[in-house]
Amino acid sequence: xxxxxxxxxxxxxxxxxxxxxxxxxxxxxxxxxxxxxxxxxxxxxxxxxxxxxxxxxxxxxxxxxxxxxxxxxxxxxxxxx
Numbered sequence: 001x002x003x004x005x006x007x008x009x010x011x012x013x014x015x016x017x018x019x020x021x022x023x024x025x026x027x028x029x030x031x032x033x034x035x036x037x038x039x040x041x042x043x044x045x046x047x048x049x050x051x052x053x054x055x056x057x058x059x060x061x062x063x064x065x066x067x068x069x070x071x072x073x074x075x076x077x078x079x080x081x
Contacts, residue, residue, distance in 0.1 A: 018052075020044035 022028010022044040029041050057064050 018048060020048040020051075022047075 027042040
């Protein structure tokens with residue numbers, strides 16, 4: 001599930017809630033398990049980490065999502081004060 005929240009005064013900020021549930025893809029646990037069982041159970045957490053890693057370029061700042069800036073508007077000086 002991905003949701004985007006924002007409001008007045010929060011330009012340039014995106015908040016996401018990402019939920020990774022292993023049961024839905026059929027290989028993960030159906031309930032919370034301790035991380036010590038990672039060798040036996042496919043970890044939804046590591047799949048989420050890998051998914052987040054592809055959202056930015058190697059520099060860690062530049063979005064790797066095609067079209068990310070397509071609808072971005074330039075900030076004028078009046079808005080930056």
